[in-house]
Amino acid sequence: MTPTTAIAADEPHVAPPGDLAIWxxxxxxLLAFAVFFAAYAFARAKNPGLFDExxxxxxxxxxxxxxxxxxxxSWCVARGVHAVVEHGDxxxxxxxxxxxxxxxxxxxxxxxxxxxxxxxxxxxxxxxxFYMFYISLTFFHFMHVILGMVILTVxxxxxxxxxxxxxxANGLESGAAYWHMVDLVWIVLFPLVYVMR
Amino acid sequence: xxxxxxxxxLDLAYAVLVVATVATWLIGEWWEGHDVLLVVMAGMxxxxxxxxxxxxxDFMALRPVKFFWRGIVIGWVVLVLGLISLxxxxxxx
Numbered sequence: 001m002t003p004t005t006a007i008a009a010d011e012p013h014v015a016p017p018g019d020l021a022i023w024x025x026x027x028x029x030l031l032a033f034a035v036f037f038a039a040y041a042f043a044r045a046k047n048p049g050l051f052d053e054x055x056x057x058x059x060x061x062x063x064x065x066x067x068x069x070x071x072x073x074s075w076c077v078a079r080g081v082h083a084v085v086e087h088g089d090x091x092x093x094x095x096x097x098x099x100x101x102x103x104x105x106x107x108x109x110x111x112x113x114x115x116x117x118x119x120x121x122x123x124x125x126x127x128x129x130f131y132m133f134y135i136s137l138t139f140f141h142f143m144h145v146i147l148g149m150v151i152l153t154v155x156x157x158x159x160x161x162x163x164x165x166x167x168x169a170n171g172l173e174s175g176a177a178y179w180h181m182v183d184l185v186w187i188v189l190f191p192l193v194y195v196m197r
Numbered sequence: 198x199x200x201x202x203x204x205x206x207l208d209l210a211y212a213v214l215v216v217a218t219v220a221t222w223l224i225g226e227w228w229e230g231h232d233v234l235l236v237v238m239a240g241m242x243x244x245x246x247x248x249x250x251x252x253x254x255d256f257m258a259l260r261p262v263k264f265f266w267r268g269i270v271i272g273w274v275v276l277v278l279g280l281i282s283l284x285x286x287x288x289x290x
Contacts, residue, residue, distance in 0.1 A: 014263055015262070016266045027269065031273075034273060034276060041280060045284040063222075064225075075214075079207055082207060166199065173199065173258075184257075196238065
């Protein structure tokens with residue numbers, strides 16, 4: 001390695017991994033969730049007693065299990081990207097992505113059980129302010145997980161075909177970045193809705 | 198050339214995320230039977246910040262990227278946790 005390339009390798013990358021467009025999309029999504037989170041926090045500030053009481057009706061264990069499922073899925077996806085970018089190994093990447101898909105599917109199953117419990121108890125968006133936020137906020141995130149699952153499935157199919165190389169992995173990195181955004185948002189949502197009192 | 202985070206670093210980040218998530222869950226279990234405690238709230242927010250930072254720097258692979266991009270996403274975390282803290286302080290009796 002020449003001194004010139006050594007210096008170049010140490011320099012920070014100018015652009016984030018993946019397409020620049022996906023990062024603008026991610027930033028827009030993060031902004032939308034920020035508004036949602038702030039609205040929840042300030043609505044709670046007006047009536048903390050109601051929010052604390054209603055929080056006790058939630059299943060915190062399910063929320064924690066879902067956090068573990070999402071971070072495990074995110075780790076699998078990150079390892080999948082690493083398998084391609086570092087080793088050019090599409091077969092290994094497809095197995096890691098399958099792990100990510102399994103984690104996401106587990107999240108959806110747990111969330112559906114939670115929703116079945118909530119809606120089974122006759123709770124709706126108009127039950128009270130807490131449940132209006134709980135249902136709308138978690139469902140908004142739920143839809144993002146579904147979209148993320150679709151993206152991961154497409155990426156998995158692409159890696160099965162061996163389409164990515166270390167120098168051509170933009171699609172894989174873009175999809176992975178979106179999935180990590182979904183994980184990032186839940187990492188804030190879990191303590192905000194299920195833990196904070 | 199793509200930004201590459203070493204596999205060992207990804208595994209370490211995952212291990213810390215699991216421990217921090219279990220710690221957050223334990224805080225929730227304990228908090229249920231106790232009154233408002235600012236130190237517990239601060240601890241929970243600190244754990245949340247650490248978790249978000251690991252996802253951003255290692256999983257999103259922004260660690261080797263120019264500060265501008267890391268700054269925007271970590272700035273989002275600081276903004277959100279700051280607003281949550283402010284609302285929490287307002288809610289105190």
